[in-house]
Amino acid sequence: MNKKALSILLRARMNKPNLSLSPLPLTNAASKMHQQNSQKSPEEGNSASNNHSGNSESEFKRVHASMQSAISLNKTEVLDDVLNNFSEGYFTLSHENRRKLLLVLARDYDLNRSQVRELIKQYLGLELPDDKAQVSGSKEEGLFSSFYRIEWNLRHAIQPVYEVLFDRLNTHPGGLRFLSILRANILDILAEENIASLRALDSYLKEKLSTWLSPAALELHQITWDDPASLLEKIVAYEAVHPISNLLDLKRRLGIGRRCFGYLHPAIPGEPLIFIEVALMKNVAHTIQEVLWDSPPIPESEATSALFYSISSTQPGLAGINLGKFLIKRVVKLVKREMPHISTFATLSPIPGFMTWLLSKLASQTVLAEGDMSQPVAEGSGSTFYENILKPDEEEALMSLPKDIATGKNGMEVMLNLLTSTTYKWIHSPEISSALKSPLMRLCARYLLKEKKRGKALDSVANFHLQNGAMVERINWMADLSEKGLSQSGGIMVNYVYR
Numbered sequence: 026m027n028k029k030a031l032s033i034l035l036r037a038r039m040n041k042p043n044l045s046l047s048p049l050p051l052t053n054a055a056s057k058m059h060q061q062n063s064q065k066s067p068e069e070g071n072s073a074s075n076n077h078s079g080n081s082e083s084e085f086k087r088v089h090a091s092m093q094s095a096i097s098l099n100k101t102e103v104l105d106d107v108l109n110n111f112s113e114g115y116f117t118l119s120h121e122n123r124r125k126l127l128l129v130l131a132r133d134y135d136l137n138r139s140q141v142r143e144l145i146k147q148y149l150g151l152e153l154p155d156d157k158a159q160v161s162g163s164k165e166e167g168l169f170s171s172f173y174r175i176e177w178n179l180r181h182a183i184q185p186v187y188e189v190l191f192d193r194l195n196t197h198p199g200g201l202r203f204l205s206i207l208r209a210n211i212l213d214i215l216a217e218e219n220i221a222s223l224r225a226l227d228s229y230l231k232e233k234l235s236t237w238l239s240p241a242a243l244e245l246h247q248i249t250w251d252d253p254a255s256l257l258e259k260i261v262a263y264e265a266v267h268p269i270s271n272l273l274d275l276k277r278r279l280g281i282g283r284r285c286f287g288y289l290h291p292a293i294p295g296e297p298l299i300f301i302e303v304a305l306m307k308n309v310a311h312t313i314q315e316v317l318w319d320s321p322p323i324p325e326s327e328a329t330s331a332l333f334y335s336i337s338s339t340q341p342g343l344a345g346i347n348l349g350k351f352l353i354k355r356v357v358k359l360v361k362r363e364m365p366h367i368s369t370f371a372t373l374s375p376i377p378g379f380m381t382w383l384l385s386k387l388a389s390q391t392v393l394a395e396g397d398m399s400q401p402v403a404e405g406s407g408s409t410f411y412e413n414i415l416k417p418d419e420e421e422a423l424m425s426l427p428k429d430i431a432t433g434k435n436g437m438e439v440m441l442n443l444l445t446s447t448t449y450k451w452i453h454s455p456e457i458s459s460a461l462k463s464p465l466m467r468l469c470a471r472y473l474l475k476e477k478k479r480g481k482a483l484d485s486v487a488n489f490h491l492q493n494g495a496m497v498e499r500i501n502w503m504a505d506l507s508e509k510g511l512s513q514s515g516g517i518m519v520n521y522v523y524r
Contacts, residue, residue, distance in 0.1 A: 085122045088114035089129060096134065096190050108197045115207075124214050127207075131226040134186040141182045148175045187226065191233050201237065201292035204230065205342035212344060231345055238290065238298070238343070240351040245359065248285040248300060250276055259296050259339055260285065266335040266375060267313060267507075274317070278302055282322030284331075286356050288348055299348045301356060302335040305364075309371045309520055310334075312504040316373060330369040331360050350493045357523060370523040371498060375505065376514040378484045379472050380444070383465075383515075387441040390414060394435055413437070415464055422460040431457065440464065449511050452503070461515075462502055469500055469517050487519070495521035 091111040098107055118126065154168045194200035211227045214220070248260060257279075261269045269275050279285055282305045287297025304316045305328035316334050333356075336349050357370050393411040415423070420436035430450075433439035443451050443461065451457040473487050474497065482488040491497075497519060504510070504518035 081119060081122055084114070084117060085125060088118060088122075089126060092126070092130065092190065095193060096186060104193065105197065108193060108200065112194075112199070112203050115203075123210055127211055127214065127226070128220070128223060130187055130190075131220070131222040134190070135222065135225070136183055136185045141179070144175055144179050144182055148172070148179065151175070185226075185229060188229070188233075191230060195233070195237055195292075199292070201290065204234065205293075205340045207342065208234065209340075209342035209344075212341065234343060235346050238346060238348065240355070243288040243290055243298070243348070243351075245352075245355050246287050246289050246297065248279065248287050248297070250279045253295065256295050256297070260300060263300075263337050263339040264335065265337040267317060277317075280322075282306075282325055282328065284356075284360070286352065286359075288352055296339060298340055298343060299336065299338045299352055301333055301349070301352055303356065303360070304332040304334055305367070306330045306332055309369060309498070309522075310373050311499075311501045313373060313510070313518065314506070325364070326366070328364070328367060330371060331357075331364075331367050333370070333372040334374075347489075349489065353493060353523070372490060372495070372519075372521045372523075373501075373504070374486050374490065374519050374521055375510065376469065376473065376484055376517060376519055377486060379469055379514040379517065380512060382472055382476065382483065383468060384441065384444060386414060387437050387444070391435070391438045391441055394437065414468060415440070416467075419460075419464045419467075422463070426457060426460055430454070431460075436464075444515065449508075452506065452511065452516065458503075465515050465517065466500055466502060469514070469519075473497055473500070473519060487521075490521040493523075495523045498522040 088111065091107060091114050094107045095104070095111045098104055115123065115126070151171055191204060194204050208227065208230050211223060211230070215223060215227060248256065250257070257275065261275060269278065277283065284303040284305070285300060286303070287300035289295075289297055304310065305322070305325050306315075307323055307327060307329055309330050310316050310332055313334065316332065333353065336352070338344070338348070360367055360370075389410075390412060394413070413420075415436045423431065423433075423436040423439045426439065431439045431443060433442055440461065443457065451461060473482065473484060476483040482491055487497075499520045501518045501520065503516050505514070506516055510516050510518070
């Protein structure tokens with residue numbers, strides 16, 4: 026194993042990312058501070074932790090003061106130092122103090138609503154000139170001058186004070202990465218409790234990040250084995266769909282018949298914000314095993330399909346900012362230009378929410394079925410919520426299974442018991458697998474195409490591709506037999522096609 030391969034392997038194993046709370050510094054000074062802390066013995070770490078706990082209030086006040094200075098100071102010659110102090114101080118705060126500081130930022134540095142109300146009153150008190158009155162250009166300007174003045178004041182009044190901090194950090198070296206981490210912390214808090222002021226702060230920061238990270242500002246980079254080990258380490262660490270098992274796996278994904286593309290931003294050098302993995306194949310693959318275990322790959326000149334099989338974000342703080350949509354479109358254009366013989370662009374995608382939805386459905390319907398059977402009612406007057414989601418032939422096939430391996434009072438209960446088993450024995454039994462295939466495939470199609478939330482596909486991956494213009498092409502049985510694939514979707518995967 027060469028030095029580069031060893032470096033990638035060791036660093037990826039040791040530096041598993043946790044952006045929400047890890048001290049990812051802006052400056053060299055902060056980096057050194059983190060390294061020194063990480064090298065302390067357990068006893069020193071506990072001592073430091075106790076000291077930090079004792080000084081937590083004073084530390085919070087110090088960081089709060091540096092944040093206030095970063096917003097209020099106008100001297101450009103000291104602003105960089107102030108922003109450094111704030112960012113470095115933020116990383117020293119405990120989880121609770123970060124939460125406290127973000128709430129202060131959201132509430133105390135919001136817009137001045139009293140001023141906004143007063144300006145609106147002034148604006149509503151103005152009288153529009155009569156449209157029928159014939160006035161000269163100079164006189165018209167005079168009549169509207171009050172409107173222009175108040176409108177200008179309103180535009181500035183409705184901008185929250187924390188916008189100044191965001192704008193200054195965006196132009197500060199390392200500031201964009203810091204803002205991404207800041208938003209990751211905000212999202213962590215909002216996942217636990219819905220705080221209106223913090224949600225408003227998040228929405229504003231998300232809008233800012235969406236503007237700063239427009240496709241025009243991003244560089245499309247093809248990631249290869251020749252890239253620095255530090256970049257390849259990020260690919261290993263952040264691959265979220267199909268984990269990279271070893272260096273041979275990584276080299277295969279970057280080798281002949283495979284492509285990996287990422288979006289880079291000048292403010293976050295050496296780290297893709299998002300990356301996508303592509304397999305060049307003769308036909309659209311049915312299973313992930315064909316993609317990951319296809320050795321040797323076919324000659325690229327024989328490929329007719331480009332299969333997107335994994336897309337991963339490296340920045341939790343960019344959640345909800347649809348960089349993937351633009352990345353896919355850019356990659357399609359690039360591949361079509363470089364390889365005109367590629368005619369099909371498709372995905373082999375997981376269905377992460379299917380099993381959660383199905384098991385919940387089976388559990389609730391099983392309970393309702395028991396209620397209906399214990400209390401017979403007149404025809405047509407049963408529970409309006411009850412639905413037998415199995416067809417008669419599916420029910421019969423499930424109830425015909427040997428009782429020693431498939432137990433239950435009805436087909437839905439049998440299915441529920443089989444699918445909740447953590448050993449997944451059903452995939453090794455042709456008889457059980459055959460009985461489950463028809464209802465699982467049919468209900469998966471229903472889940473992808475009919476189950477909605479606010480008018481959008483219930484499944485997050487389905488919603489992503491369908492919103493981007495793709496179509497469901499095919500649902501694949503036994504397509505991902507990993508533990509993750511079985512627990513998420515019963516091993517089923519789906520092909521979406523971009524036409």
